[in-house]
Amino acid sequence: TAVAERAQRQTDGTIFVPKAVQRIFALENTLSAIGSTRRAVELPGRIIPDPDAAGYVQTAVGGRLAPPPGGFPRLGAAVKAGDVLAYVTPPVQAIDASDMRQRQGELDQQIAIVERRIARWEPLATAGAVTRTQLEEARLELKGLNDRRAALDRVRREPEALVASVSGIVADGVPVAGQIAQTNAIVFQIVDPTRLWVEAMSFDPLDSLTQASAVTAGGTTLPLAFRGAGFADRGQAIPVHFAITGDTKGIRTGQFVTAVAATGETTSGLAVPRSAVVRGSDGQAQVFDHVSAERFVPRPVRTAPLDGDRLLILAGVEPGRRIVMQGAPLLDNVR
Known part of the structure; x- marks a missing residue:
């Protein structure tokens, strides 16, 4: 039954x-x-x-976050060690900006003086009134001043690149363009899922x-x-x-x-x-x-x-x- x-x-x-x-x-x-x-x-x-297969992407200085050309990597995206994941542009304080403008003005003045000196010495060097060594030293001085002026411009314009320290996937981190990140802030966590x-x-x-x-x-x-x-x-x-x-x-x-x-x-x-x-x-x-x-x-x-x-x-x-x-x-x- x-x-x-x-x-x-x-x-x-x-x-x-x-x-x-x-x-x-x-x-x-x-x-x-x-x-x-x-x-x-x-x-x-x-x-x-695994401590040997994971890492953080942190900001060494505080600043405004900006995406790389391909955009911010999203959660779960695969990245390789050395990939640029974001940029951070540190803010320039008012006193720092004033000091930098003063330095730029001083360098511009020195560059102009050396350029005029070289312009005067070039015909004199042809006639033998100025040695070729003096003219070469003036040109080297001008090159050094221009390099210092260009480096000062890069300090104001170049952001810091945040680079992946290990290969893996993005386990955590959702940055937004324009976000202000504090010093030592963790922007991304990368983990090797294997x-x-x-x-x-x-x-x-x-x-x-x-x-x-x-x-x-x-x-x-x-x-x-x-x-x-x-x-x-x-x-x-x-x-x-x-x-x-x-x-x-x-x-x-x-x-x-x-x-x-x-x-x-x-x-x-x-x-x-x-x-x-x-x-x-x-x-x-x-x-x-x-x-x-x-x-x-x-x-x-x-x-x-x-x-x-x-x-x-x-x-x-x-x-x-x-x-x-x-x-x-x-x-x-x-x-």
Whole structure:
């Protein structure tokens, strides 16, 4: 009948699941066996850029922002090291402008004097009244004065070019033409999306980390490689850095993750997928024991993290039990 083919939770807490429904749920189980493994710890963390593959574009002096010929690069745009991303024109104060005009006037006067001297000496040098050396020195003096005058003009007109320090994509920064940027203001942040790290926080010193992985909120597992741990506390915790060694597609900086790191200590228990452990109505972690062909019994367990994909059952299941490894959340929803 239709009732016989429906999964039901019995009054004693066991779950009756007909074979047809088991195939729909795609249930899989395996015999429990206790084994030894390295102890793991869970650490809260977040995604950060690789320090060697990220950089800021900052203003050395304050001024008005202007776009390069192609316009400002927008969020997500790819840039290369050395690309000009923006220009900043520092304002000229009234006292500075007055000093510069005075310097320009003095240089113009000196240039005019030297030009007239050269004009007088050129015919005299032909006649031998003035040595050729004196005439060449006057011409060199005129060239130096003109160079100083041109440099003074460039100081007033040339803006500072803001150049990309590394190659990557624009992760942050939305400048607007005409915007006034303060000194040391961050205009752009550039990140290489293929080189990302995880910064985790540990409240206990961690030594000899062998394996590590991270789990995102969506359940994606990221393989990690240990890079180092801080010596100074940050908010009563020790920062620990890992590099993501796998694919970083869909990962963004600032994203929160849970890092699972294996230590040098060993412990024993039953390794199961994280999906095999569910939370009961009382919040207790539990797994499902396949006791007969169509009966499943929830077993409260005590677990510890093992890696990004598995948990270690420390107590609650004896060896030789058939534990459901796939489909446990569906069984937990049976009423």
